[in-house]
Amino acid sequence: MPSTLLQLCCSAMETLAPKLPSLKVLNPSSSSSSPSCSTARSSSSLRAGLRRPFSLSISASAVREGDPAVGSVSLGHVTRTDFPILHQEVNGSKLVYLDNAATSQKPTAVLKALQNYYEAYNSNVHRGIHFLSSKATDAYELARKKVAAFINASESTEIVFTKNATEAINLVAYSWGLSTLKPEDEVVLTIAEHHSAIVPWQLVAQKTGAVLKFVNLDETESPDIEKLRQMLSRKTKIVVVHHVSNMLASVLPIEEIVLWAHDVGAKVLVDACQSVPHMAVNVQDLDADFLVASSHKMCGPTGMGFLYGKRELLSAMPPFLGGGEMISDVFLDHSTYAEPPSRFEAGTPAIGEAIGLGAAIDYLSGIGMQKIHEYELELAKYLYENLLSVPNIRIYGPVPSGNTNRAALCSFNVENIHPTDIATFLDQQHGVAIRSGHHCAQPLHRYLGVNASARASLYFYNTKEDVDDFVRALNDTVSFFTSFK
Amino acid sequence: MISSPFIPRVPLSSSSSSSSSSSSGPVMLPYLSNYPRPKRNDFKSRNLAFMPLKCIHNSRFDSSSESDARLPSFSASCLTATEATLASSDLVADRLRRVVAEFRSLPEPIDRVKRLLHYAALLSPLGDSARAPENRVTGCTTQVWVEAELDKLGRVRFRADSDSEISKGFCSCLIYMLDGAEPEEVVKVKSEDLADLNVGLHGKAHSRVNTWHNVLIAMQKRTTALLAGSE
Ligand SMILES: Cc1ncc(COP(=O)(O)O)c(C=O)c1O
Numbered sequence: 001m002p003s004t005l006l007q008l009c010c011s012a013m014e015t016l017a018p019k020l021p022s023l024k025v026l027n028p029s030s031s032s033s034s035p036s037c038s039t040a041r042s043s044s045s046l047r048a049g050l051r052r053p054f055s056l057s058i059s060a061s062a063v064r065e066g067d068p069a070v071g072s073v074s075l076g077h078v079t080r081t082d083f084p085i086l087h088q089e090v091n092g093s094k095l096v097y098l099d100n101a102a103t104s105q106k107p108t109a110v111l112k113a114l115q116n117y118y119e120a121y122n123s124n125v126h127r128g129i130h131f132l133s134s135k136a137t138d139a140y141e142l143a144r145k146k147v148a149a150f151i152n153a154s155e156s157t158e159i160v161f162t163k164n165a166t167e168a169i170n171l172v173a174y175s176w177g178l179s180t181l182k183p184e185d186e187v188v189l190t191i192a193e194h195h196s197a198i199v200p201w202q203l204v205a206q207k208t209g210a211v212l213k214f215v216n217l218d219e220t221e222s223p224d225i226e227k228l229r230q231m232l233s234r235k236t237k238i239v240v241v242h243h244v245s246n247m248l249a250s251v252l253p254i255e256e257i258v259l260w261a262h263d264v265g266a267k268v269l270v271d272a273c274q275s276v277p278h279m280a281v282n283v284q285d286l287d288a289d290f291l292v293a294s295s296h297k298m299c300g301p302t303g304m305g306f307l308y309g310k311r312e313l314l315s316a317m318p319p320f321l322g323g324g325e326m327i328s329d330v331f332l333d334h335s336t337y338a339e340p341p342s343r344f345e346a347g348t349p350a351i352g353e354a355i356g357l358g359a360a361i362d363y364l365s366g367i368g369m370q371k372i373h374e375y376e377l378e379l380a381k382y383l384y385e386n387l388l389s390v391p392n393i394r395i396y397g398p399v400p401s402g403n404t405n406r407a408a409l410c411s412f413n414v415e416n417i418h419p420t421d422i423a424t425f426l427d428q429q430h431g432v433a434i435r436s437g438h439h440c441a442q443p444l445h446r447y448l449g450v451n452a453s454a455r456a457s458l459y460f461y462n463t464k465e466d467v468d469d470f471v472r473a474l475n476d477t478v479s480f481f482t483s484f485k
Numbered sequence: 486m487i488s489s490p491f492i493p494r495v496p497l498s499s500s501s502s503s504s505s506s507s508s509s510g511p512v513m514l515p516y517l518s519n520y521p522r523p524k525r526n527d528f529k530s531r532n533l534a535f536m537p538l539k540c541i542h543n544s545r546f547d548s549s550s551e552s553d554a555r556l557p558s559f560s561a562s563c564l565t566a567t568e569a570t571l572a573s574s575d576l577v578a579d580r581l582r583r584v585v586a587e588f589r590s591l592p593e594p595i596d597r598v599k600r601l602l603h604y605a606a607l608l609s610p611l612g613d614s615a616r617a618p619e620n621r622v623t624g625c626t627t628q629v630w631v632e633a634e635l636d637k638l639g640r641v642r643f644r645a646d647s648d649s650e651i652s653k654g655f656c657s658c659l660i661y662m663l664d665g666a667e668p669e670e671v672v673k674v675k676s677e678d679l680a681d682l683n684v685g686l687h688g689k690a691h692s693r694v695n696t697w698h699n700v701l702i703a704m705q706k707r708t709t710a711l712l713a714g715s716e
Binding site: 091092417418419420421424425428429436437438451452481484 | 595
């Protein structure tokens with residue numbers, strides 16, 4: 001039954017899409033940032049790569065509203081068709097991809113945008129006066145505008161492209177941190193931070209004499225925000241926290257944390273790697289000083305991430321890396337630096353990847369982040385409740401309840417079976433892709449008293465059937481290893 | 486069965502017949518049966534020094550019992566002491582070939598996993614003291630410990646353990662291949678040679694989660710260090 005619905009829905013999409021009179025108007029982000037390309041040819045070729053997501057949101061809602069019989073088709077069923085990679089067999093089983101917190105898959109729209117860039121207007125940016133270069137520059141800068149609009153930054157110059165979130169955090173640590181932190185200054189983090197948010201600050205603390213202070217978990221197995229509040233003082237110079245935990249699935253109240261931090265004159269860097277892809281994030285509402293995310297976790301290409309920084313902060317920060325792009329004038333003994341964001345983008349950037357990220361943002365916006373978030377909350381609950389049925393399982397992080405939402409991921413262990421053995425068997429025998437290990441959160445694992453855990457993480461293109469397949473496969477895995485003992 | 490102080494700790498499948506075939510069932514390889522027996526006093530000295538281990542008794546199993554690896558006691562594919570030999574230079578390459586052939590003969594992933602679990606069960610656990618941080622193999626998503634020492638004949642003796650059964654299976658196979666080999670032979674093995682053993686890790690010879698690769702490298706590093714120390 002679902003497969004017929006799916007087919008129905010897909011064919012509806014195929015037939016609807018070409019008939020749309022004007023795709024551009026229907027995309028929320030394209031009206032605010034219409035392609036700034038100067039020729040008709042360029043703007044149409046840019047849009048060509050972006051067409052699919054628009055048709056998607058329209059066809060999805062058209063199908064829903066127009067035909068009550070298909071009203072039960074989930075967002076996962078509708079969007080799966082946009083991800084060619086999901087439709088394959090792995091080790092003889094249908095692939096069930098549940099490693100989205102590590103990286104997401106890419107929809108056709110993004111693949112097309114990349115291909116189109118390399119086929120039609122690959123050129124270096126900001127330096128050539130020729131046609132292709134100006135077209136590539138426009139598209140690259142348009143991608144920056146899309147990112148800015150996506151997180152509601154007030155200007156696109158507040159967006160610095162980096163190669164990933166890790167580089168963005170390093171940028172803040174080395175540029176802002178090294179020039180600001182003094183001995184005895186404090187950096188407040190939680191033990192649930194990803195290594196990429198811990199290690200750069202360790203390196204900078206070693207150089208500056210600043211002190212790192214870590215907030216533990218509370219009894220609900222979420223970072224203890226009361227303790228965090230108490231830890232803040234005039235010594236605190238920056239608070240570095242995740243928005244959504246990649247292991248605990250917990251969500252931190254960033255707005256409150258920012259208020260508390262600003263009260264003592266501290267800045268806040270938000271690691272939004274696991275929130276920006278899954279919910280509407282508004283940097284102005286949060287009032288965050290810095291915020292980072294990675295393109296590859298939000299349907300975009302690898303090799304691309306971004307730093308949002310408040311304009312006045314970025315303007316006062318020294319460069320991180322030196323080279324082309326980031327200078328104003330170079331003399332033999334010194335140079336003057338370009339304004340942000342160029343100051344922080346030394347060398348030829350990842351142009352195609354930035355454009356690909358722009359296409360991913362169009363795709364996500366075409367669906368609507370609120371819709372994605374609501375669907376994922378439903379999936380999160382379904383995943384958690386069904387996983388609990390597995391014998392001897394321990395799921396980490398807060399128990400979902402009325403006011404505690406979890407992200408759509410579960411890290412867990414099953415008694416006496418190594419998570420890597422579980423992940424290996426799930427892959428080999430069932431084609432289910434999950435992660436095993438410490439998920440770059442060793443301090444957190446140590447705190448929880450384990451060396452490793454398994455993690456299943458979902459995205460909007462997953463379905464409840466994926467969860468069912470996974471839980472069934474996990475039960476089989478557990479009985480396999482149990483019978484071996 | 487001749488009783489001998491030498492009991493191979495990690496025997497791989499053996500069979501009375503040396504003809505391996507591509508028939509449907511798992512192909513059992515005549516592991517060491519064709520190899521010259523070691524001189525008795527050779528292994529006496531060595532194994533007294535380094536072999537506490539659980540006795541794996543011989544069973545000339547047939548392939549049907551072996552294929553049900555859920556019953557390790559039945560399938561324990563053990564070598565008799567008479568068949569056993571210690572690895573020497575040409576044996577490493579040969580054992581490697583045989584292990585590769587054995588895993589290749591198992592087209593079903595579940596059978597490869599079962600085989601690994603079977604070999605894991607044959608590996609005697611390390612004591613808590615050997616599960617020390619300095620013995621940890623870095624880079625694995627599981628915890629793996631490797632210990633190495635040179636015996637009186639200057640050959641490398643390995644012991645290994647893991648908190649994961651599958652990793653333990655990898656260790657078991659590596660020990661089968663390398664334990665008792667000349668240091669030069671140990672160092673010579675390339676991780677690409679293990680590519681076919683990549684149960685669960687197809688074609689990721691350089692992946693940071695590739696336990697085969699990481700354990701092999703660890704064994705080679707320990708060997709190099711032992712050599713440097715003994716000079
Ligand atoms: C919470 C969190 N922070 C940071 C990162 C690092 O992202 P990247 O490796 O793309 O820099 C990740 C990715 O695993 C993450 O989940």
